[in-house]
Amino acid sequence: MNPKLRLVKQRHRCEHCLFRRFFLSAGLNCDEIDQAGQTTTTNIGPYRPGEYLYHAGEQCNALYVVHAGTVKTEMVTFDGDLHVSGFYLTGELFGADGINKRNFVADAVAVENTWVCELTFDNWEKLAMDYPGLQGQLISELGRVIAHKELEALSNHYHLLEHRLMSFLSDLLNRIKERQGQQSNEIELAMTKTDIARYLGATPESISRALSKLEKSGYIKNTKRKIYILKDQSCLDAVI
Amino acid sequence: MNPKLRLVKQRHRCEHCLFRRFFLSAGLNCDEIDQAGQTTTTNIGPYRPGEYLYHAGEQCNALYVVHAGTVKTEMVTFDGDLHVSGFYLTGELFGADGINKRNFVADAVAVENTWVCELTFDNWEKLAMDYPGLQGQLISELGRVIAHKELEALSNHYHLLEHRLMSFLSDLLNRIKERQGQQSNEIELAMTKTDIARYLGATPESISRALSKLEKSGYIKNTKRKIYILKDQSCLDAVI
DNA sequence: CGATCCATTGAAGCCACTCAAGCCCGGTGG
DNA sequence: CCACCGGGCTTGAGTGGCTTCAATGGATCG
Known part of the structure; x- marks a missing residue:
């Protein structure tokens, strides 16, 4: 530096x-x-x-x-x-x-x-x-x-990758809200999903599949650069 | 308290x-x-x-x-x-x-x-x-x-449980040596192996199997209450 | 000495990884 | 402008490691 x-x-x-x-x-x-x-x-x-x-x-x-x-x-x-x-x-x-x-x-x-x-x-x-x-x-x-x-x-010890991923997204959203001081359910992803994979100790392929599952279950909406949180993390236990 | x-x-x-x-x-x-x-x-x-x-x-x-x-x-x-x-x-x-x-x-x-x-x-x-x-x-x-x-x-993101386990044991030994100020390769386990499993995010069965593998490979000696470290963690990459 | 917890071993199932292929998109250069 | 390229993302099939379920042996303790 x-x-x-x-x-x-x-x-x-x-x-x-x-x-x-x-x-x-x-x-x-x-x-x-x-x-x-x-x-x-x-x-x-x-x-x-x-x-x-x-x-x-x-x-x-x-x-x-x-x-x-x-x-x-x-x-x-x-x-x-x-x-x-x-x-x-x-x-x-x-x-x-x-x-x-x-x-x-x-x-x-x-x-x-x-x-x-x-x-x-x-x-x-x-x-x-x-x-x-x-x-x-x-x-x-x-x-x-x-x-x-x-x-x-x-949360890194949750068995299913979907749960670790959802927990990560919730944490991210909380930190964004804390900074902005306003309610929002939108996460603008600065990092690539490959980076998220490396953070969660998974492969990009697994992340992609986990995101699809979470979307199908109605927990999130997944786009290229943004993710919308549709349910609170406390509903996580309902994820199958 | x-x-x-x-x-x-x-x-x-x-x-x-x-x-x-x-x-x-x-x-x-x-x-x-x-x-x-x-x-x-x-x-x-x-x-x-x-x-x-x-x-x-x-x-x-x-x-x-x-x-x-x-x-x-x-x-x-x-x-x-x-x-x-x-x-x-x-x-x-x-x-x-x-x-x-x-x-x-x-x-x-x-x-x-x-x-x-x-x-x-x-x-x-x-x-x-x-x-x-x-x-x-x-x-x-x-x-x-x-x-x-x-x-x-x-180290929690090492793929194989054996590696995470070996890393944990090495860390434990280092901390013991730091306190005692003397060289030693003996770890007197205060915690149960079930506790170690819960720490590493694994099952007791998997820990047992991983310990067996590490012992067969010559990295440790595993007894009920004590574990002896026979090789340095830096040799970990040789573990197969 | 039975009860309980811990540790170990075996067999079967599941999740994530690996390998592979195709898609989408932004950037580059002809 | 378009063809080409490369990285990221997605989807599919097969493998492997860990879990689950089950049973046994051993140690500690009241």
Whole structure:
């Protein structure tokens, strides 16, 4: 990641940005937030689809939030298969796997045209000295990540691929709604279905069949780039 | 969890306790550590095998570390299957899934006779005010948990159960060695093989068969309560 | 010493994978 | 403009690994 080549002027505020929420919760007022954002965070992009933000093993010096677009993190299994470990939407934190050992566990790749917001650990520590509440905000967010991964692991153990897929789609929709703050049943897929397959530990063929089954059962409507959720996930147990 | 009924006098220091490492890293000297430990942490136990430490959904007011014994966390899938989301050995942090929303995502159950060390968020915040380095320690530890879960998810997608099982055993051995600080190839299993099955998303029958295969291939020696690792996990790709 | 749970082994069925082919669509170049 | 190409998506048949169902042996505990 080379900021010098890619630095773009921040045109609009990071409305949904996690860092902004941190600052708000820590008690900063609007002016302070603007100042803190401009002096401590760096906006990087655009990354083109398929472009790497960083590679596994590289040094990690910062926290990252998706400013616009979508990021996936992926790793290669010992037998050469590609595994997508997560998708990250606008406003979401990613790269937290690098915090402990200061280098990344997974690659990060842009799924679509993407900008990210970088906040170096150095700047974070300076901010944290001025605003002690910030550390607690980060701890809380990391706890959220852990809880989410726990639930992710749970649904990864559903026997039928249809169920894992439905659970993934529901989670995606929830995160979209959380960001937009409005009801919607539409998921605009930034990632390919092959990527979804790699995330769920399945083949594209199986995903295709599972989507067909879910559609036939009336749970979703499946188009090329969009998926509509027609029933709540709580109806899942009725899926046969 | 009722401290009043269960509070036992702390007989020996928490040598391997995560909290102790936090205090050390934050720059406390031995006297301060002893004082901080005695005034802010509570030692609870013994929990008997199968006994619940807390249930999913209950309020979470503290950080927990295994003082002695083994803890498993588990959740029930929508179709009634039990899923073990993690095993926690002496000295390891658990319950971090409750930090964000202040209530637990998974149940915590004692696997063997177990004592745990409790540090309430209230006490944590008091400590953090006196020793600012502590917050960073916790952030780092949560980052470690996230990185571990990422790698866990990776190996959960290995195609063959033998590989997932071998990966689990290697991870377990690494954690044991990390605590003991000595080389060893022996894993004393606190959990049943049925629990391992529930952790790996498999049936006890499949685990039994996978263990047999790994033993025939010379990777492990399998006894009732102990497993010996005979080859490094890096040889995994040779498993057929 | 019976009861219970765990572990193991065998036989049959099912789901997802593999291999293969065809379709759709966007991009490229003649 | 159109032919060509390539990647992603879909559908079909056959294989393989894990599950299910069933039965037995062994260990622990009241």
